[in-house]
Amino acid sequence: MKEIKIAAVLSYISIGCTIISSIVFTPIIISMLGQEEYGLYSLMIVLVGYLSILDLGLGNAIVRYISRNRAANDKILEASLNGFFLKLFIGIGIMTLLAGFLLFSQVDVIFGKSLTVEQLDKAKLMGYVMTISLAAQFPLSVFSSILQAYEKFIFIKLTALMQVIIQPLTMLFFLLQGTNAVTLIYIVAIYNALFLLIDALFCLKVLDIKFTFTLNNRAFIKEIFVYAIFIFITVIVDKIYWQTDQVLLGIIKGTEDVAIYAVAIQIVLIFMSLALAISGLFLPRISILVTQDDGLLHINKLFIKVGSIQFLVVGYILGGFFLFGKEFLSLWLGKEFIAVYYIVLIIMMPFIIDLIQNLGLSVLKAKNLFKFRTILLICVAVGNIFISIPAIYYYGKIGTAYVTACSLFIGNVVIMNIYYYKKVKLDVYGFWKAIGRLAIAFGLAITCIKLLWLVTNPATTWFSIVLYIFYYSVIVGVSLLFVGLKKEERKRWLEQLKAIFLTYFSRCRNIL
Numbered sequence: 001m002k003e004i005k006i007a008a009v010l011s012y013i014s015i016g017c018t019i020i021s022s023i024v025f026t027p028i029i030i031s032m033l034g035q036e037e038y039g040l041y042s043l044m045i046v047l048v049g050y051l052s053i054l055d056l057g058l059g060n061a062i063v064r065y066i067s068r069n070r071a072a073n074d075k076i077l078e079a080s081l082n083g084f085f086l087k088l089f090i091g092i093g094i095m096t097l098l099a100g101f102l103l104f105s106q107v108d109v110i111f112g113k114s115l116t117v118e119q120l121d122k123a124k125l126m127g128y129v130m131t132i133s134l135a136a137q138f139p140l141s142v143f144s145s146i147l148q149a150y151e152k153f154i155f156i157k158l159t160a161l162m163q164v165i166i167q168p169l170t171m172l173f174f175l176l177q178g179t180n181a182v183t184l185i186y187i188v189a190i191y192n193a194l195f196l197l198i199d200a201l202f203c204l205k206v207l208d209i210k211f212t213f214t215l216n217n218r219a220f221i222k223e224i225f226v227y228a229i230f231i232f233i234t235v236i237v238d239k240i241y242w243q244t245d246q247v248l249l250g251i252i253k254g255t256e257d258v259a260i261y262a263v264a265i266q267i268v269l270i271f272m273s274l275a276l277a278i279s280g281l282f283l284p285r286i287s288i289l290v291t292q293d294d295g296l297l298h299i300n301k302l303f304i305k306v307g308s309i310q311f312l313v314v315g316y317i318l319g320g321f322f323l324f325g326k327e328f329l330s331l332w333l334g335k336e337f338i339a340v341y342y343i344v345l346i347i348m349m350p351f352i353i354d355l356i357q358n359l360g361l362s363v364l365k366a367k368n369l370f371k372f373r374t375i376l377l378i379c380v381a382v383g384n385i386f387i388s389i390p391a392i393y394y395y396g397k398i399g400t401a402y403v404t405a406c407s408l409f410i411g412n413v414v415i416m417n418i419y420y421y422k423k424v425k426l427d428v429y430g431f432w433k434a435i436g437r438l439a440i441a442f443g444l445a446i447t448c449i450k451l452l453w454l455v456t457n458p459a460t461t462w463f464s465i466v467l468y469i470f471y472y473s474v475i476v477g478v479s480l481l482f483v484g485l486k487k488e489e490r491k492r493w494l495e496q497l498k499a500i501f502l503t504y505f506s507r508c509r510n511i512l
Contacts, residue, residue, distance in 0.1 A: 012313075014161040015273050021168045022266060027333050029184075030259070032175045035336075039255030040119050041126075041181040042262035043111075045188075046243045048130040051100050053235050054092050054138070060365055061085075061228040062145035070149065080215040086142050087213060093138040100131025114251060126185040133189030140196035143203040155202060159195050167191045233374045240381040245388060245400045252392050261397045263333065264343035271318065271348060275310045275355035300427040303359050308434050310356040312480075315438065318348055319446045320472060323453065327460045343401040350409035356435065360420050372419055380411035441484030445476040 030038045062085050069078045104127030108120045115123065147156050167187065174183050203209040215221065246265065249257045321328075325341045333340070364370050384407040391399030421428040449472045458464040 012274075014157060014164050015270070017161065017164045018273065019270055021164060022270065023332065025168045025172065026263065026266070028172065029175060030333065033181055035259045036119075036255045037181050039250075039257075039259035039262065040115070040123060041184060043246060043250045043255065043258050044123055044126040044130065044181075044185065046246045046262075047103070047127060048100070048134060049243055050239060051096055051103070051131065051134055053232065053239060054096050054099065059141060059145050061224050062142060063148045064365060065224060066146060066149035075210070076212075079210040079212040082142070082146065082209060083211040083213040084215040084221070085145075086139060086211055089139045089142050093135040096135040096138060097131060100134065101128065104128055104131065111250060114253070115255070119255070122180070122182055126182055129182075129185050129189050133193050136193045137196055140193065140200050143200040143209075144196060146203050146207075146209055147199055150207060152202075152207075156199075159198055163191055163195045233378060237374075237377040237381040240384060244385060245392075245397075245404060248385075248388055248392055248400065249397060252389075253396060257397050260337055260339050261343065261400075263337060264340045264347070264397075264401070267321075267340065267344050268347055268351065271314055271352070272355060274313050274317065275358055296425060299363055300430070303357075303363070303426055304431050304434050306359045307356045307431055308438060310358070311352075311435055311438055314352055314355055315442050316473075316476060318352060319442050319476070320469060321345070321348075323446060323449055323472060324465050324468060327465055330460060331462060331465070339397060342398060346398070346401040346405045347408070350405050350413055354408060354412040354416075357416075357420070357431070360416070360424070360426060363424060363426065367424070369424060372423070373416060376415055376419075377411050380407045383407065437486075438480065438484045441479040442476065444483060445472065445479040448475050 029041075033041065062081075066078060066081055069081060104124050107123045107127065111120065111123065144156070170191070171184050171187050174187065243265075246258050246261050249261055321341075322345060325344065326338060329337050329341050361373075364373060384403055388400045388403045391403045395402075417428055420426040449468065452471065453468060458468070
């Protein structure tokens, strides 16, 4: 548990650095590349992202099956599993090369009507570079999954933090030299492969991971693929939700709309990373709990506790974005990007529910119950694509945002909550009871600050935004303390705050 707590802190530090990097770096890259070139860069990142689905859901399978095997302490089977997955992912890397070069050789056919000849040439080159990098990343990613199964979260988060810091600084250096989007793609490709190589070296040198290629149990291999296939389909669904809209905008509208939508999705994915920073750490533990007689009791406690923590973090930031997002975007990127504010809010309103219940996905994976969710989300995602096309034609980027939000609400929220309660036996009632108190506290704080902003009508400056964020933070803290917490929880928090204050006061007196 200590490893998980430290890793959670490192995750939030990494996310904080990502947010700071985005705030500082995004306007620089847009101003230096131009909105159209930035849109092209974002579009190519999205297209290459489609190739990542060739993982086939086996990354999660590595974590699940090696975690279970660790509980059984069978080193011979573990070495066989490691060798099986490594051999498999080498094959996937070769498939990626073939599929990627085929895809990007057809860029002029796919985007010929919306991109210029120069943009098409750059797109092909960027696609080929990222394809080669991704092909190398697949076999290396086996080692990253092994690290997760071994719960080496501190090392994983430290390397992720290093990449978050080093990669943008490298990109900034080359941007200042007058480079273009192609060079940025080279940097992303190199760093993605390099940090996976570091994971591989840690596994081999520190953990002394062994590989044998003797796994011949057909029934066991079939079980692994049956488990993975539903994870794989879910990954496809996620690609439809978060990337297909940008591709359709690129085909129908052009790179300027892609640039705006890409910034909105970038912000949405920051919210996602805030939630996954905690829940993603629990899959190995839940994989063990589901094998125990009283495992469901502990899982439900985790489901409520982790969901509440996620809501505190994501709810606080989403409330701040609702209050000050429009002014922030005007100062950050300019008024031409105000549409980002509406796109983010439209998508995040239903998506925040899915995010704070993300631990439920780990339970589904551990119990091998992903089939229902996969089939459900396939149906919703296919409907999302067909409805998004006319929505983009008639209403542009706002139209497709509404379609995505409705899809999320129907599939990920309403139907999945019923499934969690009826089939998985998660304590959905207890979950919403805990979240409800916190939601009321946030609602009161947001209302107070909104009224204060309307009454005072401050000038749109960085100082006023920071000042009102401070007011918002204070009122949220007070509201959570007296409305969001139960009496015994409030008493415990007040005692802890009192102890901290007395310790601080005592140290100050000793210094004086």
